[in-house]
Structures are given as structure tokens and as C-alpha cells.
Amino acid sequence: MMMLQGIAASPGYAIGRAKVLSTKALEIDKIKLDSHLLDEEVARFEAAVAAARIELEAVLSKLVAQNKEHEAEIFEAHVMLLEDEELIDRSKELIKEEQLNAEYAFYSTSEDIAGLISGLDDPYLRERAADIRDVSLRVLNKLRGVASASLDDASQPIVLFADDLAPSDTAQLDPGKVIGFATKAGGRTSHSAIIARSIGIPAIVGIGAALDISVKDGQTVIIDGSEGHVYIDPDEATLARYRQMQQEQLKRQEQYQTYLNQPSMSADGVQVELVANIGSVKDAEQAAASGAEGIGLFRTEFLYMDAEELPSEEMQFDAYRKVAEAFGPETPIVIRTSDIGGDKELAYLNLPKEDNPFLGYRAIRICLDRADMFKTQLRAILRASAFGNLKVMFPMVATLGEWRQAKSILDEAKQELTEAGIALNRNIEAGIMIEIPAAAILADKFAKEVDFFSIGTNDLVQYTMAADRMNPKLGYLNDPLHPAVLQLIDRVIAAAHANGKWVGMCGEMAGQKHALPILLGLGLDEFSMSASAVLPARALLAKLSKQNMKAIAQAALELGSAEEVRAYIEEHVSEIH
Structure with a gap:
């Protein structure tokens, strides 16, 4: 038996015969024509x-x-x-x-x-x-004159192996024939991975060169899309274990559905909010259908990335209003102002090239520098606030001065709309993302002025650990369970609550099973995650006592490494297994 490790792209387990899709390198000749x-x-x-x-x-x-x-x-x-x-x-x-x-x-x-x-x-x-x-x-x-390859013409269920799968290939897979796939390339946010999750096919991506020499047609294989493991020619004990895991997974999925219309409540009766991260109106509709209690992060930059020029106030207003209407007038919708610039290039903005875009001219820094563009977005958000419980959130805030300047422009937009007789919620909540360590350290100062915090752990982790989260060699450093990160999170939550403010989290950490007990124990009010993670998180939350998790969280803060924290959680929180 051989085991390969890749990136867990779509959860679940598949056991079947391997089908290796041969992919000949694309060779295009350069020909000079008359x-x-x-x-x-x-x-x-x-x-x-x-x-x-x-x-x-x-x-x-x-x-x-x-x-x-x-x-x-x-x-x-x-x-x-x-x-x-x-x-x-x-x-x-x-x-x-x-x-x-x-x-x-x-x-x-x-x-x-x-x-x-x-x-x-x-x-x-x-x-x-x-x-x-x-x-x-x-x-x-x-x-x-080359025909497209057919991927689902097998006579029996197969597990597909390939260098990569195009989104169009993945979308046309028949789950009755292709029960799982693994690829040499790809990432968890690729469209192939997204489609695999939506149609329920277990998938692993990013296995690398080992895939070339390890798998042959017809071999018995196991895909563990939850952990990123591929087993080739598994022994009987491993086969039996995974068959049992398949049965348990089916039971869990049935159980998750019972939580669809239930409140997000801990075992000892403490209610929190489980909401979703989205990038479009369609995402909002799917989140509502998946049991999310609102939106904790609307990544509005995709409105800018999908346009050939700056999106108008009317176009943005229409998008924000539709997201609000997907949930209803009372449901919380947190709209993050555009996080563009740096690594997210927009040709029509003529942004400068930067050696280190993660630490560069982006997000609130651009918005404050280009106040007209910023105010257009704020006006659109404010107009949409008349149709739902919208909240506005500023990203990449490092100083109190940046927050105050952004809030001042928001107040100007409110005044302009009021004078024009346009409906809006003048009491709309305004908060900041905590993703820069400086803001986390000064959370007690910010908490006196903002209405809420939302912790963006994806960036907070990489800035705290001084490790590029896209560098695979630094993966051991990019772990949100590191005690240094946990202590910053604890500091932010404590500062918010001391000032009567609520705090959420919109980084991927919010939906991770090892993190949820700690975050509940630290007192996080709102957990924002991918829509597909909402019901599993709600089911886990219902088994956890917040009172018990307080002691677990405090113990985790005192440990010395992410590995120790993970091991401690696995040992002391039996509900995550």
C-alpha cells in the first residue's frame, strides 16, 4: 500500500478503480505567414x-x-x-x-x-x-481539429487521476460514474474544486510529481477528500476502515440537515451567529439556502474585478440590495469595502507595481487616497441599507487615523444622501477588519470608536508569523492555532466586549473544527465561513458547552505551538472526532 498527500479540496471518501487520464503536453508551433x-x-x-x-x-x-x-x-x-x-x-x-x-x-x-x-x-x-x-x-x-476528451464514459464507477481538470471537464462529470478525483496540480479555491464540492465528489488536488509514477489504470484506490490522502492498493484493514467511514459520513450528512432551520446554539444554551463569506449575489442566495444566518463578509472587490471600468453607484447599489433581499430585512449583512490594489491589479486604476503587495498600497489605503471612488461605494451601501440590516466594514486598517478618516467620508456620504431625500439607515453600524497586528494590539483603543470588529485570520496569521501564506515552504508557520495568533484573537475579543461591542471572524479559521471550541470559549460572537461549512459547524456547536470551552481556550493560550494546541483539542474535546 502507498499513501500520497495532497490538498483536501472536496470532503468525503471514494473507494474504486483508478482511471488515469493521459494528458499530452500542449505544443503549439510558431509559424510565420505570408x-x-x-x-x-x-x-x-x-x-x-x-x-x-x-x-x-x-x-x-x-x-x-x-x-x-x-x-x-x-x-x-x-x-x-x-x-x-x-x-x-x-x-x-x-x-x-x-x-x-x-x-x-x-x-x-x-x-x-x-x-x-x-x-x-x-x-x-x-x-x-x-x-x-x-x-x-x-x-x-x-x-x-482535436476533439475534447470524454471523462465519464466508464462502464463502472471510477476514481479519476489527471495532471489537472478544467472546470468544464469537472462540471460534466457524472457522479454515478466518476466517484472521486485527484490531480497533480490545482488549489482548494480553483473552480474545479468548487464544482467538485457542489456536486458532492470527493477530490484532492496539488499532489505533485508523485502522482506521475504512483498510479496505474485499474488499481484499487481510496480518496480521502477530508484529509487529502490517496491510498493506492490499500490493504484489507484500510479498506474496511474507509468503508465504515463512508457509512458514518452518510449518517452525519443526514444529521446535518436536521440543523438547517435551527438556531446556532451551544449545548449550554449560548447563541452565536453562523454566517457566510460571499463574493456575489449568487453566493448570497446559496448561503441562505445552506442555513447561513446572514453574511459576515461580502468581498465587494469582485464587483471591481469583473468590470472594465469602475463600477457605478447604481450597479453597486443593485448588487448590495439583492444580497439584502436574499435574506430579509432583519438579517445581518456585513459589506467589506473594496480590498483592491497591491496583488489585485485593475488596469483601469493604473496602480503602481510593487515588490511586496501584501504590505503595499491596497484596500483602505487606496480608498482614502481616492476618496471619490470610495464615496461612490459608500453611497451605494448606504442606499441599500434601506432594504436590509447592512453593516459596513473597512479592511486593512492599521491606525486610528485611518479609521477616523474612513468614518468621516462615510458621514459625508450620509449627509449628501439625506440632503437629497434618499432613504438610508443613518444608524448603520461601521466596523473594521482586524488583520494587522498593530490593530489587534490597539484593539482597546479602536473598540471605543467602532461598532464592531471582524477578525480576518488569513492575513492576521501571515503578518503575525512573518510568513507568506502562499509560500508552500512556509506552511508550517501559517497555522491559525499558533498561540501567538490565539493570544491576539483573545485580546481583540476582550477589548470589544469590555466596550460593549460585538466581534466576528471572517477568516477560514472560523469554520475549522479544531478552532471552533477555542473561539467559542474565547467568546466570539459571529463565525463567518463558506456556506457549505455552516451546518457541520452548527452541529458541532450544539455538542459543545461554552462554559467548558472557556477552560479549554485558556489552556490553549498557554501552550507553545500550534501542534500542541491541536493535540490538546483532540485530547480534551471528544466532540470533534
Whole structure:
């Protein structure tokens, strides 16, 4: 038996026969064309784009017919890519100006764009490079006369292995035939991983080169999508253990559904809020259907990233209003102002290149520097506040001066709308993300002025540990259970409560089973996570006594490493198993 370790991308267990998808490296020749052939080459390229569009629209129609709205949204974006001027028009220009064949012109253009995106520090945006490459391969296959591979034509259920899977490949997998997959490349935020989670296929990504030499067609394999383990030719004891785990998982999933319309309550009757992180109106609708009690983080920068120019006040107002309406007028909706800049490049803003974008010109720093852009967003949020319980949150705040300046611009926007007779909630709550250690250390000062805190652990961890969270060699440092991070969290919660303010958490830590007992014990009021994590978190919360978790949390603060904290939780909190 051999075990490989990858990134757990979609939870669950699959036991079956391996099917290895051979992937030949894409080789595109660069050919110089005679000038009299260029018009014909452009026409050939346009025909390939049109054929790819027809194929994509067929996939989109199939997904819509199956009521798979989230997957359909991804393919709507793929169709839009085939209308993107930078991608399509630039390719035509290369054909004409450099006298290049269509294959090479389009391939080099798409790789330039994908390469730029894949170099970003934001994991969600970086994974969008896979969408560009997916669309690119579809067009290139049309140009080369190559048919797309069929991944689900097996006569019996299989576990698929590949270098990578395009989103379009993943969306068309039949869960009755492909019961799980593992890939050499990829990340947890890739669209393939998102789709795998939505259709319930266990998946592991990012296994690396070991996959090339380890798996053969027909071998018995186990995919553990919860821990990121692949077992090849498992022994009988391992097979028996995982068959039992499959049965237990089915029972758990049935049990989770019983919590769908239940309040988020600890075993000793303490209620907290379990809310969701979103990036779009569609995400909000899915979060509501998944049992989330509101939105703890609306990443509004995606409104900017999806536009070719600064989104208007009206467009933003429409999005914020629809998110509020997805839940109802009393449900809390925390809208984070745009966290753009640095690693999230917007061509139309002409932002400067930076050597260290994580510590650079981004988020509130840009907003305060470009007050007109900032006020447009704040006006849109304030207008939408008339339709729901919206709250506004400022990211990357390091100093009291930044908070006060942002609050002043918010007050100006309120005054302008009031004078214009436009409805709004003048008492809208305003808070800050705690993701910079300086803000955590001065939480007692901030708590006297803000209405709430939301702890962004993804950045707080990397800044506290001085370790780039995207660097795989530093993974051992990027652990939210490190006592240094826990002590900062404890400090922030204590400061908020001492001043009568509530505190939430919108980093991934909020949905992790080892962290939830500690956070409950420290007194966190709001836990914001991916929508799919809400019901499992609610089920775990119902088994935990907050009073007991207080002692657990205090003991964890005194330990010396994340490993010690994790081991302590596993030993003393039996409910997480």
C-alpha cells in the first residue's frame, strides 16, 4: 500500500478503480505567414471562437436545465471570455501585425493573461487563470481539429487521476460514474474544486510529481477528500476502515440537515451567529439556502474585478440590495469595502507595481487616497441599507487615523444622501477588519470608536508569523492555532466586549473544527465561513458547552505551538472526532 498527500479540496471518501487520464503536453508551433494569408487566418480564428462558444453554450444550457446555478454561472463567465477584447482582439492583432498563425497568437495571448493572474497573491483570483486556460484549450482544439476528451464514459464507477481538470471537464462529470478525483496540480479555491464540492465528489488536488509514477489504470484506490490522502492498493484493514467511514459520513450528512432551520446554539444554551463569506449575489442566495444566518463578509472587490471600468453607484447599489433581499430585512449583512490594489491589479486604476503587495498600497489605503471612488461605494451601501440590516466594514486598517478618516467620508456620504431625500439607515453600524497586528494590539483603543470588529485570520496569521501564506515552504508557520495568533484573537475579543461591542471572524479559521471550541470559549460572537461549512459547524456547536470551552481556550493560550494546541483539542474535546 502507498499513501500520497495532497490538498483536501472536496470532503468525503471514494473507494474504486483508478482511471488515469493521459494528458499530452500542449505544443503549439510558431509559424510565420505570408501577408496575403492573414485575412483568411483571422477568419479561421473567428470560426474557431464561434464553434467554441456554441459548445460552451450547450454545456451552459445543460447545467441550467439541471438547476445547477452555481456551475452555470462559471460557464457564463467562460462565454464572456470569448467576447473579451483583451483576449480576442489582441490575438487578432498578433495575427495581423506579427503575421502569426492563429494557434500561436491565441495561445501566447491567453498564456500572457493567465500567467499574470496566476502570479497574484489572492488565491481566489489566482485560480481564475484555470478558467482562461480552459477556454483557451477549447478554442485551440477547434483550430487543431482535436476533439475534447470524454471523462465519464466508464462502464463502472471510477476514481479519476489527471495532471489537472478544467472546470468544464469537472462540471460534466457524472457522479454515478466518476466517484472521486485527484490531480497533480490545482488549489482548494480553483473552480474545479468548487464544482467538485457542489456536486458532492470527493477530490484532492496539488499532489505533485508523485502522482506521475504512483498510479496505474485499474488499481484499487481510496480518496480521502477530508484529509487529502490517496491510498493506492490499500490493504484489507484500510479498506474496511474507509468503508465504515463512508457509512458514518452518510449518517452525519443526514444529521446535518436536521440543523438547517435551527438556531446556532451551544449545548449550554449560548447563541452565536453562523454566517457566510460571499463574493456575489449568487453566493448570497446559496448561503441562505445552506442555513447561513446572514453574511459576515461580502468581498465587494469582485464587483471591481469583473468590470472594465469602475463600477457605478447604481450597479453597486443593485448588487448590495439583492444580497439584502436574499435574506430579509432583519438579517445581518456585513459589506467589506473594496480590498483592491497591491496583488489585485485593475488596469483601469493604473496602480503602481510593487515588490511586496501584501504590505503595499491596497484596500483602505487606496480608498482614502481616492476618496471619490470610495464615496461612490459608500453611497451605494448606504442606499441599500434601506432594504436590509447592512453593516459596513473597512479592511486593512492599521491606525486610528485611518479609521477616523474612513468614518468621516462615510458621514459625508450620509449627509449628501439625506440632503437629497434618499432613504438610508443613518444608524448603520461601521466596523473594521482586524488583520494587522498593530490593530489587534490597539484593539482597546479602536473598540471605543467602532461598532464592531471582524477578525480576518488569513492575513492576521501571515503578518503575525512573518510568513507568506502562499509560500508552500512556509506552511508550517501559517497555522491559525499558533498561540501567538490565539493570544491576539483573545485580546481583540476582550477589548470589544469590555466596550460593549460585538466581534466576528471572517477568516477560514472560523469554520475549522479544531478552532471552533477555542473561539467559542474565547467568546466570539459571529463565525463567518463558506456556506457549505455552516451546518457541520452548527452541529458541532450544539455538542459543545461554552462554559467548558472557556477552560479549554485558556489552556490553549498557554501552550507553545500550534501542534500542541491541536493535540490538546483532540485530547480534551471528544466532540470533534
